[in-house]
Amino acid sequence: GAGVSQSPSNKVTEKGKDVELRCDPISGHTALYWYRQRLGQGLEFLIYFQGNSAPDKSGLPSDRFSAERTGESVSTLTIQRTQQEDSAVYLCASSLRGGEANIQYFGAGTRLSVL
């Protein structure tokens, strides 16, 4: 596709359940980012993948959060034992390369609601 694709667009889950969010980056983009945006707040960095290098997980808020990416393809963000505080929009972005002058292109996000 032409842009970054995320699915599902909306997810409602019950507290304690696991959820998996998917991001399909722009073809050829080596760098992929996950962000969290709570209502009315700024973007909170979660994790960064660059090619086959080890990801930078420094932004993951707890061990309930994990993410995977195989090569330069699809990434999944998994939240285990969801809590109400996890309710937010999860945004994925990709860029042609990481580092200097990278311009990030965002997907439309997954709106997660934990009841």
Added chain:
Amino acid sequence: RKEVEQDPGPFNVPEGATVAFNCTYSNSASQSFFWYRQDCRKEPKLLMSVYSSGNEDGRFTAQLNRASQYISLLIRDSKLSDSATYLCVVYTGGFKTIFGAGTRLFVKA
């Protein structure tokens, strides 16, 4: 102190007004700077890069002041469609790109 700081606003301006936002950053080694725009309940999109010499794109002008460590965005002849949140973005090296929390702009008829 936050690495990237913006006045959250909101800025309420009439159509046709000129409005300016500043964004300060704390890392003097920061290398690249951008302004993104985020419409309500939408994803952020690149508005413009910020070059050392300053740059202009139609009604939008971006400036960088390295000595004082801030970037600015000037919008001339504001349109209703300019209403959005404007995000300052600073690239500090390696992979790390820091987004500011954004400045909200409302342009009213």
